[in-house]
Amino acid sequence: MNWKDIPRYRLANLPTQIEHLKNLSDKLNGPNIYLKRDDETGLAFGGNKVRKLEFIVADALEKKADVMITSGGIQTNHGRLTVAAAVKAGIKPVLVITNDAPEAYEGNLLLDKLLGAEIHFAYPDDEQLTQQEKHNRARILGEEKVEEIKKKYENEGKNVYIVPRGGRSIPGTLGYCLASLEIYQQMIESKNHMDYIVTSVGSSSTIGGLLIGKKLFNIDTKIIGISVSRPASEIKKLVLEQAESFINHYNLDIHVSEDDITVFDSYIGEGYAIPTEKGVQAIKTLSETESVFMDHIYTGKGMSGLIDLIEKDYFKDTDNVMFIHTGGSPALFSLDSIKI
Ligand SMILES: Cc1ncc(COP(=O)(O)O)c(C=O)c1O
Numbered sequence: 001m002n003w004k005d006i007p008r009y010r011l012a013n014l015p016t017q018i019e020h021l022k023n024l025s026d027k028l029n030g031p032n033i034y035l036k037r038d039d040e041t042g043l044a045f046g047g048n049k050v051r052k053l054e055f056i057v058a059d060a061l062e063k064k065a066d067v068m069i070t071s072g073g074i075q076t077n078h079g080r081l082t083v084a085a086a087v088k089a090g091i092k093p094v095l096v097i098t099n100d101a102p103e104a105y106e107g108n109l110l111l112d113k114l115l116g117a118e119i120h121f122a123y124p125d126d127e128q129l130t131q132q133e134k135h136n137r138a139r140i141l142g143e144e145k146v147e148e149i150k151k152k153y154e155n156e157g158k159n160v161y162i163v164p165r166g167g168r169s170i171p172g173t174l175g176y177c178l179a180s181l182e183i184y185q186q187m188i189e190s191k192n193h194m195d196y197i198v199t200s201v202g203s204s205s206t207i208g209g210l211l212i213g214k215k216l217f218n219i220d221t222k223i224i225g226i227s228v229s230r231p232a233s234e235i236k237k238l239v240l241e242q243a244e245s246f247i248n249h250y251n252l253d254i255h256v257s258e259d260d261i262t263v264f265d266s267y268i269g270e271g272y273a274i275p276t277e278k279g280v281q282a283i284k285t286l287s288e289t290e291s292v293f294m295d296h297i298y299t300g301k302g303m304s305g306l307i308d309l310i311e312k313d314y315f316k317d318t319d320n321v322m323f324i325h326t327g328g329s330p331a332l333f334s335l336d337s338i339k340i
Contacts, residue, residue, distance in 0.1 A: 001250045001251070001252060002203055003199075005237065006055065006058075006174065006258075007055075007058035007059065007061070007062055007196075007328060008053070008054050008058050009054055009055075009057040009058040009085075011041075011042075011043050011052060011057065011062060011085055011088060012041040012042055012050040013040065013041060013054055013111045014041070014051075014107065014182060014184075015038075015040035015078065015182045015186060016036060016037045016040055016041060017037045018034050018035070018036050018037070018038065018131075018183075018186055018190070018322065019034065019035045019037060019290075019291075020032065020033075020034055021034065021035050021289070022031040023163065023289040023291050024285070024286070024290055025240055025297075026104075027289055027308050028159050028311070029317075029318065030104070030310040030311075030313070030317055031195075031310065031318070031319035031321045032305070032308075032316060032320045032321065032322065033117045033310075033320070033322075034190065034320060034321065034322040034323070035078055035290075035292065035321070035322070035323055035324075035325050036183065036197075036248060036322055036325060038051070038066070038179070038325055038326055038327060039325040039326065039327040039328070039329065040324045043081060043084050043088070043191075044080060044084035044111065044115065045080070045083065045327070045330050046082060046328070047077050047081055047326060047327020047328060048077075048175075048206050048324070048327055049078045049081040049166075049167050049324035049327075050079060050081055050085070050175075051176060051178070051179055052167040052169075052171070052172035052174075052175035052176070052205065052206075052209075053081060053082060053085040053167065053172075053175070054175060055156065055171035055172065055174040056082075056085070056167055056169065056171045056172055057085050057086070057088075057089045057091075059096040059161075059173070059244060060086075060089070060091060060163075060170040060285050061089060061091075061321065063159065063160050063161060064310075065159045065160065065161035066091060066153075066158040066159050066160070067090060067094060067153045067158050067159070067160045067161070068082065068086040068091045068092070068094065068160075068161070068162075069089065069094040069095075069096065069146050069159050069160060069161070069162050070082045070094075070096070070146075070147055070162070070163040070165070070167075070287045071095065071096035071097070071098060071122075071143075071146055071152060071165055071166075071252050072095075072098070072165055072166070073095065073097070073099055073272070073273055073276055074099035074102065074108075074336055075099055075107050075108045075109065075273065075297060075330075075331040076095075076097070076108060077108060077327055077328045077330070077331070078167055078203075079095045079108065079112060079117075079163065080108045080111050080112055080330065082095075082116070082163050082167070082274045083095055083112050083116075083117040084115055085229050086165075087115055087116065087185040088161030088242055091161070092118070092158075093116070094117065094120070094129055094149055095112055095116045095117065095118070095120070096118075096120045096121075096122055096145045096149070097109070097121050097122070097142075098117070098122050098123065098135075098138040098140050098141070099121065099123055099141055100108070100120075100121065100123045101104065101105070101121040101123075105330045105335045106333060106334040107330050107332070107334030107335075108330045108331055109333070109334070110333075111330060112200060115208070120145055120149065122138055122142040122144070122145040123138045123141065124139035124141060126139060128161060129133035131271075133270070135271075135272075137170065138236050141191040143207060143212060145289055146162060150162065152210040159321055161297060163224045164203075164204055166202055166203025166204075166205055167203070167205060168203040168204065168205040168208075168238075168242065169205075169270060170246055170249050172203055172209075173203050173208060173212065173242060173246050174207045174209070175209060175215065176206050176207075176208070176209025176210050176212075176213065177203070177210075177212050177213040177246075179207045179209065179210065179213065179215025179221060180209070180210050180212075180214055180217060181213060181217050181272050182214075183197070183219075183322070184217055184219050185223075185282060187221075190234060190237050192320065193221075193320060193321050194218075194221050194320045194321070194322045195202045195221065195222065195315075195316075195319040195321065196221065196223070196224055196315065196319060196320075196321045196322065197210060197221055197222070197223045197224070197322050197323075197324065198220055198223075198224045198225075198226065198227070198302065198305070198306045198309075198321060198322070198323045198324070199223070199225055199302065199324040199326060200225075200226050200298040200299055200301060200302030200324075200326055201225035201227045201228065201230070201235055201263060201302075202228055202229060202272075202298060202303050204225075204230070204235045204238040204239050204242065205242060206324070207223060207225040207235075207239060207261075207263075207323065208239040208242040208246075210224055211221050211228045211239060211243065211256055211260055212242075212243055212246055212247070212254070212256060215254040215255070215256060216254055217258070218253065218315060219240045223260075223262065223264065224263070224264070224302075224307065224309075225262065225263040225264070226263070226264050226267055226301065226302040226304065226305035227262070227263055227264065227267070227268055227270035228267075228268060228297060228298050229268060229270060229271065230265070231265050232263040232264065233266040235263045235265070236252050236258055236261045236263065239256070239261050240257075240258065240261075243256035244269070257314065258282075259309075264305050264309070266305075267279070267301050267302075267304050267305040267308065268282055268301065269301070272297070273296075273297045275296040275300075275335075276296075276300075276301060277305075278301075278304035278308065279291045279301040279303075279304045280300065281298035281304065282294065282300050282301075282303040282304040282307055283295070283296065283300040283303075283308070283332075285303075285326060286303060291330055292325065292326070293329040293332060294325070294328070294329065295328035295329050295330075295331045295338075296331065296332070296335060297328060297330055297331055298326055298328045299326060299327070299328055299329075300323075302323070302326075303323060306321070306323055310323075
């Protein structure tokens with residue numbers, strides 16, 4: 001693999017800082033907790049997706065894209081950052097939201113609008129369906145909508161680039177593969193070894209990239225995922241598929257097996273984007289101890305998992321445990337339903 005031949009469109013402020021969360025570590029009286037500030041990657045309120053988008057946008061520019069389409073839920077951070085990255089690169093951003101159109105645009109959706117995205121909504125209006133059935137159906141309708149918009153622009157002679165939900169693609173994987181190298185370099189420079197990295201898991205491409213990077217650069221740090229939506233078995237399957245296609249694409253001499261993947265799926269609560277009591281408590285704890293804002297969809301649930309594991313003595317008191325703040329706090333400004 002020749003890194004210098006891989007196209008990259010710079011969007012992120014890197015390296016992101018690693019902060020020691022002393023107040024939180026003291027409060028929980030367990031391992032040393034560190035925070036990798038990927039919420040401060042810089043572009044349009046930052047987040048993990050910026051790292052992936054550096055390679056996704058470069059790929060789109062190589063393919064001479066005029067239009068970039070992606071989809072996600074109503075508070076999709078991936079959507080906001082894909083739109084922002086497309087704007088920077090001079091590509092027309094189109095976003096398909098797999099929710100009902102809201103009366104007012106808030107949080108990420110407000111930012112999507114400010115960024116000038118063309119926004120579509122795909123949602124079933126069948127009142128007989130349960131919430132979960134509506135959610136599943138909306139995903140299918142969303143895919144159909146993306147195809148319909150793609151055809152429309154292609155008929156106008158435009159080149160259309162589709163970014164999969166969550167940025168889960170080979171170029172996207174490169175972002176977190178290289179993040180693991182960045183973390184490795186920071187560990188060497190600071191002479192401070194991280195025993196564990198903990199991250200929230202949605203589409204699974206962040207943890208997949210980190211695991212591939214760990215193998216590729218031979219990094220002796222365990223990686224733990226906290227699912228915010230999917231069962232652990234599904235995430236393992238997704239990560240193995242992602243690793244296989246990445247390894248084949250670049251013809252790499254590494255292997256990722258199921259034993260390499262540690263994921264907890266007991267912090268999801270009722271489902272994706274539905275706040276949990278422990279997640280909200282984690283948001284409050286991080287704000288009150290460290291002045292760091294997390295969100296109810298991803299990082300709050302992820303942090304609630306880390307706090308629970310610490311309380312259950314999963315780690316040794318001498319361990320260094322680094323949580324990746326993957327961003328997402330704009331979603332806080334859409335919340336009127338959680339009780340603080
Ligand atoms: C703030 C935030 N954290 C974590 C994730 C999960 O990342 P991944 O989809 O790569 O698993 C996302 C995905 O949208 C996110 O927006």
